[in-house]
Amino acid sequence: MMEKGKKIIALCLAFLMIHTSAFPCTGxxxxxKDGAVVVSRTVEWALNDAxxxxxxxxxxxxxxxxxxxxxxxxxTWNGKYGFVTLTAYGQPYGPDGLNEEGLYVGVYYLPGFAExxxxxxxxxDQSMSVGDLMQWMLSSFKTVDEIVANLNxxxxxxxxxxxxxxxxxxxxxxVVDPSGASKIIEIVNxxxxxxxxxxxxxxxxxxxxxxxxxxxRNYLNLSTKPMDALKFDSYDLKPLGGGSGLMGLPGDFTPxxxxxxxxxxxxxxRPLETSxxxxxxxxxxxxxxxxxxxxxxxxxxxxxxxxxxxxxxSSSDLKNKVYYYHTMWNRQIRKIDLNEIDFANIEEQLxxxxxxxxxxxxxxxxxx
Numbered sequence: 141m142m143e144k145g146k147k148i149i150a151l152c153l154a155f156l157m158i159h160t161s162a163f164p165c166t167g168x169x170x171x172x173k174d175g176a177v178v179v180s181r182t183v184e185w186a187l188n189d190a191x192x193x194x195x196x197x198x199x200x201x202x203x204x205x206x207x208x209x210x211x212x213x214x215x216t217w218n219g220k221y222g223f224v225t226l227t228a229y230g231q232p233y234g235p236d237g238l239n240e241e242g243l244y245v246g247v248y249y250l251p252g253f254a255e256x257x258x259x260x261x262x263x264x265d266q267s268m269s270v271g272d273l274m275q276w277m278l279s280s281f282k283t284v285d286e287i288v289a290n291l292n293x294x295x296x297x298x299x300x301x302x303x304x305x306x307x308x309x310x311x312x313x314x315v316v317d318p319s320g321a322s323k324i325i326e327i328v329n330x331x332x333x334x335x336x337x338x339x340x341x342x343x344x345x346x347x348x349x350x351x352x353x354x355x356x357r358n359y360l361n362l363s364t365k366p367m368d369a370l371k372f373d374s375y376d377l378k379p380l381g382g383g384s385g386l387m388g389l390p391g392d393f394t395p396x397x398x399x400x401x402x403x404x405x406x407x408x409x410r411p412l413e414t415s416x417x418x419x420x421x422x423x424x425x426x427x428x429x430x431x432x433x434x435x436x437x438x439x440x441x442x443x444x445x446x447x448x449x450x451x452x453x454s455s456s457d458l459k460n461k462v463y464y465y466h467t468m469w470n471r472q473i474r475k476i477d478l479n480e481i482d483f484a485n486i487e488e489q490l491x492x493x494x495x496x497x498x499x500x501x502x503x504x505x506x507x508x
Contacts, residue, residue: 169341222483
């Protein structure tokens with residue numbers, strides 16, 4: 141009976157890890173002295189290869205049609221701006237995107253809390269899926285204020301998309317523009333839209349954003365200042381090494397712990413002179429959030445088509461309109477310069493730079 145009980149517990153654990161922690165992403169924002177705003181994030185998906193490494197280039201003036209439970213009968217609009225976006229399972233949207241005006245939109249998993257509006261066929265012309273919402277924001281606006289002013293003109297409804305790896309799509313959003321203006325957008329309680337000012341530019345996953353900010357109060361003791369030595373009788377106790385001020389910083393991969401860590405690293409980030417400094421510093425910080433596959437999924441349930449739970453890490457320079465990224469298949473940082481794209485004439489296309497699925501290694505062995 142005990143052995144049977146262990147198997148049941150293992151199965152339950154596997155189910156929870158696979159179905160509630162499938163998309164544990166972490167996002168940060170860094171600013172440089174030259175006025176640059178850099179928005180960066182990790183992308184995790186531990187179910188299988190979601191093809192997040194493929195990037196879609198969307199031209200200006202594209203006609204969009206929103207999706208509802210009845211099909212492609214939702215809101216229609218013509219895009220004012222072109223954009224690039226990570227994809228997922230071949231869908232025309234994914235974890236994040238950057239448009240030609242420097243507006244950033246990031247999507248983060250919010251299971252158990254996101255709850256979209258109940259679909260009303262009489263309001264089909266205002267309705268769209270959560271993926272459509274991402275495309276609508278990227279193609280229609282250049283500032284966060286514009287997004288906020290127009291959010292009440294659309295209705296986000298739940299659309300069951302079997303193409304998305306069989307997973308549900310409960311998301312919340314982080315939007316940022318080149319001025320540094322930013323908002324967290326959450327849709328809860330059957331369509332209620334809630335807006336939050338990002339805390340130090342950080343975002344993770346469930347629970348809702350207000351909970352994470354309250355939880356921050358449990359870590360007010362964290363500091364980069366080393367702990368003071370203490371003397372007890374003949375014992376002189378000193379910190380064992382650097383970093384003792386951050387003793388108690390949570391190290392697990394749950395959303396609350398990642399939120400605390402991301403906030404701590406953002407708050408203590410070194411001064412950054414330029415956008416390039418901020419981009420590379422964001423990659424360094426987010427290295428602390430790379431999740432090995434085995435830490436995310438029980439060994440009996442490991443997918444065979446991915447090598448990491450962290451499939452992509454991206455960094456968007458909003459001032460200079462450059463999208464940087466590296467992937468689980470190739471850690472070399474690549475970039476897409478949106479200034480060099482003629483969005484008025486370019487055809488919609490998919491960029492796949494991971495066809496070889498091989499890391500780039502430079503051999504510097506000295507030779508005679």
